[in-house]
Amino acid sequence: MNSLRASYDVVIVGGAMFGSSLAWWLTQMPGFDGTVLVVERDPTYEFASTSHTNSCIRQQFSSTINIQVSQFGVKFIKNFRQFMGDDPEVPHLALQSFGYMYLADTPEFAQTLLRNQKIQASLGAGTQHLSRDEIAAAYPFYQLDDILAGNHNQIDEGYFDGGTMFDWFKRKARHGGVDFISDEVVAMTKSPDGKTIDAVVLKSGDTIGCGTVVNASGPRAIATAQMAGVSLPVEPRKRYTFIFDAAEPLDGDLPLTVDPSGVHLRSDGKYYMAGCPPDEDPAVAFDDFTFDHNLWENKVWPAIATRIPQFERIKVINEWVGHYAYNTLDQNAILGRHSAIQNFIFMNGFSGHGLQQAPAIGRGIAELISYGEYRSLDLTPFDYQRIENKRSMVEQAII
Template sequence: MRAAFPSSPSQASYDVVIVGGAIMGSSTAWFLANNPDFDGSILVVERDPSYEFTSTAHTNSCMRQQFSNPLNVRISQFAAEFVKNMRAFMGGDPRVPELEIQDYGYLYLADTSAFADVLRSNQKIQVEAGTATRLMTPEDIRAEYPFYNLDDILLGSINTNDEGYFDGGAVFDWFRRSAREKGAEYIANEVASMTRARNGSSVQSVTLKSGEVIACGTLVNASGPRAARTAAMAGIDIPVEPRKRFTWIFTAEQPLNQELPLTIDPSGVHFRQDGPQTYLAGSKGDPDPAVNYDDFQMDHGLWESHVWPIIATRIPQFEAIKVVTEWAGHYAFNTLDQNAIVGPHPEVENFIFQNGFSGHGLQQSPAMGRGVAELLVYGNYRSLDLSPFGFDRILGDAPLVEKAVI
């Protein structure tokens, strides 16, 4: 993902300054630069042009329709449409790859009556939004996936239409590449501070780590797990913090003879097919505190003490498995409700949030980039109303809870 960006901007003023050039910032830059009604200038400031420590680089590239909020369902439906038709969205450019979604599906497993009721409620919302989510009894699951141990399971929920995983790296690469070709300027630098207007109603300029002062018409905070730090430069507090998420790629001595859906065990540990002969598992830590922005230390004991025993219990055929590689990444975790914060600040009116995706960012990036670009060009959302994710709920401590968080 390494990109060669200059360190200094070519201008002293830009209509839009985007802080963060990973998947969310690049999606916004692309949709904005691609909009025929926008003729302004765009500066994307990325502190890590290698992208080595971004959430985008550590993603598991998953996509699902199974959310409890119908707006989140519609956001993922657009993501599926965009991924499967990316070349067409990008003007038929033959360089753009034709992508598909590996429709292995997500299988949620409920081991309590309360969780089963949540799956039933969620499935009703999803079906009303047009998804193909099915509820499955233990007998149904055994018939289709006989390798599971279901002794403690009461109900399952699965959707194998536009749900699984995809080449997120290719989507990111083309957002960024095409945005630059259409005029968005990327620099390898860091926003160190911001200056607000005397009456506090706007951000007038940003000062880069290298010392340049850049005037801006609008500022977009797309800085992932560092979102709270960026907001604080404008005197704004948001409930977003970095939380570690651990991933393992493993092989099995006895591979399954069919594809493994992304299985969400009641423990929270999840695992899925990753390639013809490999599988992927993911987990949060226990406990799960906020961590330093630069802390990517792997918890090597978590696999042996927690993750592997859960996998081997749920799939006895995975008693003998071997880790091939592992890594730790960060969620930009919204501690209020694990949902996005999107749109303008009510007082600092040219400060736009694009934060707190809590692990959903990659699959939500097409809809969020499109929505923020519409907001910047037209002053409102046109394709999909994202206003329920606005900052007012943060100020009012009014959570918009998403029940289906992994």
């Protein structure tokens, strides 16, 4: 990295998936020639949500904008090298399209799935609404006595190598002139009228002037917002992941199955992956990664063995807990400019959807900074003003 400048046109607070996506997209904006600094407190990303992601992408949402965001994500994954300038060193990203399988055990949720399927299909998604008998015919390993219907999409829906995407966002952003530093923003100074942030103060003692500040702090978003005197309904919440081996593996791929119990599971190479929230789901401290070892025995394994009797004999071979940047208002992204502090921009509150949304939202915020508007995809449904107005953006397909 070159020596640190006294000021930057854009300072991005947080260098994980969203900060790095935005940094790279800014280098791709025609006409944008501003200086960009990414400040990341932990360059190992050991505890970042990015490092604990399950790297999945789906089009099975109920809101048009979430579907469209993921559809661009699919395009980006499938054309990754092309987006990265046809650099032969950039690997192709594979998308394992075994799809999500939402299972409904009540008439109400079955109707919700049917409504969602119609919205998704109208936007070109390949989601199918299936009866219990249709699910059983396609996937005979499920126990479906309590299931009424399900939604499944095997086209452009599954998992991919999110770590490689993240790595190349960083590499190409640096190549494009973005400065990355290992430091921490601990304070912000405002103009006398309070309408702009003039500078960020770093833990190292440096003060860096800024034209625009972007909050890309993941589960720490509320702390970054508070430095600007802004409230934000985003908090860290624990989400658990288990990798397990099966004594009797399935003959084919296991779709990412969203079980009514709240447990979800899928194929993961030669193993399987399962995840869930805890039954009690409070906000936790930023550094609280204490693992609840009772969760597997009391919740996850019983749900798995009930839904797939062939998984009666399974063994956990790896497990971890990460944090969702959980938007307590509506579990959707919070984007755009603050209404009063116009140079403070949000990229927050993704509530577990972050990795799949990073390509489209990184591009959108880069457009907002470069041109003052969204040009490729209108992201205004995610605007911060809905937080101020306490107006929820309804999304019925939250995991």
